Amino acid sequence: MTAAEEQPGSAEHVLELVASGTAASRADLVRELGLAASTVSARVQELVDAGLLTEYGEGASRGGRRPRLLRIPDSGGIALAADLGSHHARVGAVGRTGATFDVTEHSFDLTAGPDRALEPLVGRLAELADRQRAAGRTVRAVGVGFPGPVDTGTGQVIAPARMPGWHLYELRDRLAERLGLPVLVDNDANMMALGEHRAAHPGLRHLVVVKAGRGIGSGVISDGRLYRGARGSAGDISHVRVDAAAERPCSCGNIGCLETVASGAAIAAELRTLGIGVDGSTDVLRLVTDGEPHATTLVRQAGRHIGAVLSVVVNFFNPEAVVLAGALAEAEPLVAAVRGMLYERCLPMATSELTITAATSGADAGLLGAGHAALRELAPGSRPVPMTPAAPR
Amino acid sequence: MTAAEEQPGSAEHVLELVASGTAASRADLVRELGLAASTVSARVQELVDAGLLTEYGEGASRGGRRPRLLRIPDSGGIALAADLGSHHARVGAVGRTGATFDVTEHSFDLTAGPDRALEPLVGRLAELADRQRAAGRTVRAVGVGFPGPVDTGTGQVIAPARMPGWHLYELRDRLAERLGLPVLVDNDANMMALGEHRAAHPGLRHLVVVKAGRGIGSGVISDGRLYRGARGSAGDISHVRVDAAAERPCSCGNIGCLETVASGAAIAAELRTLGIGVDGSTDVLRLVTDGEPHATTLVRQAGRHIGAVLSVVVNFFNPEAVVLAGALAEAEPLVAAVRGMLYERCLPMATSELTITAATSGADAGLLGAGHAALRELAPGSRPVPMTPAAPR
DNA sequence: TGGACTTCGTTCGGGTATCGAATAAAGTCC
DNA sequence: GGACTTTATTCGATACCCGAACGAAGTCCA
Numbered sequence: 006m007t008a009a010e011e012q013p014g015s016a017e018h019v020l021e022l023v024a025s026g027t028a029a030s031r032a033d034l035v036r037e038l039g040l041a042a043s044t045v046s047a048r049v050q051e052l053v054d055a056g057l058l059t060e061y062g063e064g065a066s067r068g069g070r071r072p073r074l075l076r077i078p079d080s081g082g083i084a085l086a087a088d089l090g091s092h093h094a095r096v097g098a099v100g101r102t103g104a105t106f107d108v109t110e111h112s113f114d115l116t117a118g119p120d121r122a123l124e125p126l127v128g129r130l131a132e133l134a135d136r137q138r139a140a141g142r143t144v145r146a147v148g149v150g151f152p153g154p155v156d157t158g159t160g161q162v163i164a165p166a167r168m169p170g171w172h173l174y175e176l177r178d179r180l181a182e183r184l185g186l187p188v189l190v191d192n193d194a195n196m197m198a199l200g201e202h203r204a205a206h207p208g209l210r211h212l213v214v215v216k217a218g219r220g221i222g223s224g225v226i227s228d229g230r231l232y233r234g235a236r237g238s239a240g241d242i243s244h245v246r247v248d249a250a251a252e253r254p255c256s257c258g259n260i261g262c263l264e265t266v267a268s269g270a271a272i273a274a275e276l277r278t279l280g281i282g283v284d285g286s287t288d289v290l291r292l293v294t295d296g297e298p299h300a301t302t303l304v305r306q307a308g309r310h311i312g313a314v315l316s317v318v319v320n321f322f323n324p325e326a327v328v329l330a331g332a333l334a335e336a337e338p339l340v341a342a343v344r345g346m347l348y349e350r351c352l353p354m355a356t357s358e359l360t361i362t363a364a365t366s367g368a369d370a371g372l373l374g375a376g377h378a379a380l381r382e383l384a385p386g387s388r389p390v391p392m393t394p395a396a397p398r
Numbered sequence: 399m400t401a402a403e404e405q406p407g408s409a410e411h412v413l414e415l416v417a418s419g420t421a422a423s424r425a426d427l428v429r430e431l432g433l434a435a436s437t438v439s440a441r442v443q444e445l446v447d448a449g450l451l452t453e454y455g456e457g458a459s460r461g462g463r464r465p466r467l468l469r470i471p472d473s474g475g476i477a478l479a480a481d482l483g484s485h486h487a488r489v490g491a492v493g494r495t496g497a498t499f500d501v502t503e504h505s506f507d508l509t510a511g512p513d514r515a516l517e518p519l520v521g522r523l524a525e526l527a528d529r530q531r532a533a534g535r536t537v538r539a540v541g542v543g544f545p546g547p548v549d550t551g552t553g554q555v556i557a558p559a560r561m562p563g564w565h566l567y568e569l570r571d572r573l574a575e576r577l578g579l580p581v582l583v584d585n586d587a588n589m590m591a592l593g594e595h596r597a598a599h600p601g602l603r604h605l606v607v608v609k610a611g612r613g614i615g616s617g618v619i620s621d622g623r624l625y626r627g628a629r630g631s632a633g634d635i636s637h638v639r640v641d642a643a644a645e646r647p648c649s650c651g652n653i654g655c656l657e658t659v660a661s662g663a664a665i666a667a668e669l670r671t672l673g674i675g676v677d678g679s680t681d682v683l684r685l686v687t688d689g690e691p692h693a694t695t696l697v698r699q700a701g702r703h704i705g706a707v708l709s710v711v712v713n714f715f716n717p718e719a720v721v722l723a724g725a726l727a728e729a730e731p732l733v734a735a736v737r738g739m740l741y742e743r744c745l746p747m748a749t750s751e752l753t754i755t756a757a758t759s760g761a762d763a764g765l766l767g768a769g770h771a772a773l774r775e776l777a778p779g780s781r782p783v784p785m786t787p788a789a790p791r
Numbered sequence: 792t793g794g795a796c797t798t799c800g801t802t803c804g805g806g807t808a809t810c811g812a813a814t815a816a817a818g819t820c821c
Numbered sequence: 822g823g824a825c826t827t828t829a830t831t832c833g834a835t836a837c838c839c840g841a842a843c844g845a846a847g848t849c850c851a
Binding site: 154163164210211223225227228232233234235236237238239240241242244245246248257259313314316317318320321322323324325350351352354355357358359 | 547556557603604616618620621625626627628629630631632633634635637638639641650652706707709710711713714715716717718743744745747748750751752
Binding site for chain 1: 801802
């Protein structure tokens with residue numbers, strides 16, 4: 006069972022079941038969807054005709070006629086995806102199956118403001134699109150994860166800390182205009198949550214994905230869908246007050262935020278005061294894996310702080326899993342510290358069946374989520390623009 | 399627009415729109431449901447025939463034919479509701495309109511264990527049922543709010559603190575058996591959340607209702623529906639660690655929980671050490687309204703502690719409203735302290751349109767929620783048991 | 792080796808829910 | 822007193838889904 010709660014039998018639902026590997030034949034779909042075999046047969050035929058689904062031979066018999074296997078052809082449509090960080094960008098293509106193609110990482114300066122940052126990004130994406138088209142794949146949409154708040158209704162960036170010039174920038178529309186493709190923009194932690202959910206934990210209904218990198222953010226999956234909250238700011242744990250952060254001023258204008266003691270940026274700053282030269286959170290990670298004691302201590306402490314905040318979240322939200330993503334999540338001490346804190350502080354009922362783990366899709370989680378979201382939202386189960394003018398509901 | 403996300407046009411949805419006052423005529427329903435007028439007309443006719451909906455004259459013209467007003471007759475079915483506390487029980491009847499009838503409060507000892515507590519409860523409910531039937535109303539179901547964790551699947555109580563003998567007690571089935579009616583049991587904070595949502599804030603999608611009484615609990619409405627989390631323990635904020643609680647042992651077996659410094663029980667205990675005789679949280683409330691300085695200080699401090707924990711919840715969950723319910727919520731200093739804490743600590747984005755308020759349905763919130771939930775779940779829009787064998791889905 | 796049974800998939804007739812147009816009823820407004 | 826609104830119902834037309842029947846392809850065992 007997939008977690009998504011769509012109309013059973015919608016084209017999107019069928020594609021998702023096949024893409025995720027949950028269903029590989031019409032008979033599987035009948036079981037998963039709970040619809041009549043005749044209905045499924047008709048729906049599948051439509052999708053095959055539309056080129057969104059392909060048959061490729063037959064599977065093993067289970068005591069009767071062999072099933073005719075279904076697959077999603079990557080030629081049926083891919084999305085370009087970009088996972089933006091403040092100083093780097095990861096760019097690649099994502100197919101409906103969850104496969105990624107042609108993933109590259111570039112250094113790239115978001116803090117220079119939209120005017121300076123947009124060009125290189127558009128350039129990378131346009132080149133990627135060309136290469137994908139040359140490989141015979143249809144580019145249907147673009148998904149972008151941005152390291153700051155995004156108004157998903159308008160596609161504008163909202164008051165990101167430490168990134169002057171971006172406030173109210175219409176990132177979605179500008180990219181769409183330049184690339185000639187529909188674009189979806191969302192917060193990077195939300196994209197990661199979507200990616201980890203689809204790639205590593207489909208089936209889970211309630212999931213919190215924490216991104217611990219230069220900054221700290223989290224994306225929330227509730228009832229199998231991304232939860233954004235009233236104003237789209239759900240998932241923020243970065244600006245929770247932590248006693249250990251005392252009076253430290255935070256980029257948000259408040260004091261004592263979690264971010265000031267547990268983010269990659271904070272740890273790097275602390276290491277620099279100790280005379281250890283580090284640049285970003287990947288440097289911090291490297292020091293930890295090399296066994297540098299100060300870095301290890303600081304990372305472990307960061308994990309404790311994050312765990313303390315998450316203990317409130319886990320008691321309140323009672324998720325099935327907490328996934329740690331971002332550069333620092335690759336540091337074992339951080340994961341261990343979070344685990345310890347959660348098991349110590351949370352109610353047994355909340356942790357007894359809780360999975361606490363590092364992201365399995367690793368650095369590509371954000372990319373996957375962005376690509377998936379774009380395909381789902383912008384390239385639904387039919388040709389470019391369906392004739393029906395967006396059913397009034 | 400109501401927040402509930404049901405099949406548009408389901409009998410339940412229609413009844414809810416009428417009950418909440420959102421729709422008062424067929425034309426209103428057409429607008430709200432987005433269905434064709436003919437469809438709505440047919441559906442309404444069915445409901446009128448079934449006695450679940452009544453016409454009562456005509457409304458004001460809006461420039462054309464006058465609408466024929468629809469109303470939910472309370473004779474169409476009510477639920478018995480009980481809001482249980484550790485030392486008292488509030489019992490009453492709830493109609494589909496949200497009206498309450500014949501509400502009474504009894505002292506009653508849950509801590510004496512199920513065998514001693516069940517009889518009086520059954521007695522009260524049976525008497526109430528008799529009176530309601532004598533008044534010409536059909537009793538369709540029973541809803542019960544229990545002050546502790548409940549497995550809503552089985553209707554069993556789960557390991558409640560300080561209430562020996564209740565673990566795994568099949569409260570739902572025992573009551574159903576004794577009363578001869580379908581029974582719904584859930585945690586009291588959940589019931590309160592449902593009640594406040596329906597009665598005071600329909601239309602809001604994301605809502606946290608905090609019950610501050612003898613204990614502290616919260617109920618969460620997400621996407622217009624009660625959110626229970628993976629194992630049904632969502633909404634717990636009582637056992638979050640608070641620095642001010644230091645090493646105080648908590649009923650949950652851990653130390654330093656919010657409950658040990660901010661619950662009515664904790665405040666009462668503290669007052670007793672000061673030589674002030676108090677019994678329950680209503681006593682505490684009385685002292686505060688009388689201006690007793692120690693009580694006021696303690697309550698204000700409790701508000702700060704609760705607010706500090708809620709600030710994490712508000713940042714993370716980004717609700718549209720935080721509603722304070724339970725006895726202590728009637729103390730102004732507590733509400734003020736929570737407000738202050740949230741505005742000070744949360745992100746502006748999370749609080750700029752956040753409503754923070756005391757429960758408007760007051761002491762009846764839990765009753766209302768229990769009644770509503772029972773009617774919704776157990777007495778859907780038709781006669782006792784529909785012929786269709788619970789559509790396989 | 793050949794039936795009996797299983798699994799997979801399609802075809803086809805029928806049921807149900809909803810829609811839209813036509814119609815009627817009742818009122819407002821100038 | 823007509824022109825236009827709003828409300829409500831009636832009546833085919835339609836889309837969607839189901840179930841039964843059937844065909845196709847395989848397994849299993851005597």
